[in-house]
Amino acid sequence: MLLVDEVYLNEDGSATGYYNVRGDEFFLQGHFPGNPVVPGVIQCEIMAQTSCILFQDKMKDGTLPLYTGLDKVKFRGMVKPGDRIKIDITTRRERHPFYFMHGELSVDGKVCANGDFSFAIM
Secondary structure, three states: OOOOOEEEEOOOOOEEEEEEOOOOOHHHOOOOOOOOOOOHHHHHHHHHHHHHHHHHHHOOOOOOEEEEEEEEEEEOOOOOOOOEEEEEEEEEEEEOOEEEEEEEEEEOOEEEEEEEEEEEEO
């Protein structure tokens, strides 16, 4: 389930990604009938997938980045079909195999979700 259309590694070591919500995604079915909204857990997954570019060089064949935590996650606005999501990710700290990130997900300059999360590369 790929939830990122584009991802860029920025010169300052951060990452920026984009996802266009088409409206036919499986997670919109029933969430909510007649008023589709991208679920918060999917927004977190979009931030997680965007962050993988930041530690791609540390992953070897057969390794997986796995969530180890979510902290201070806030949902501040709805994401709906037709929206172009922008994702900004920064690394807070790393201690291999653990990586601690901060993400912000926005639509048209309005922050819709943000929070801290961590991964272990296993």
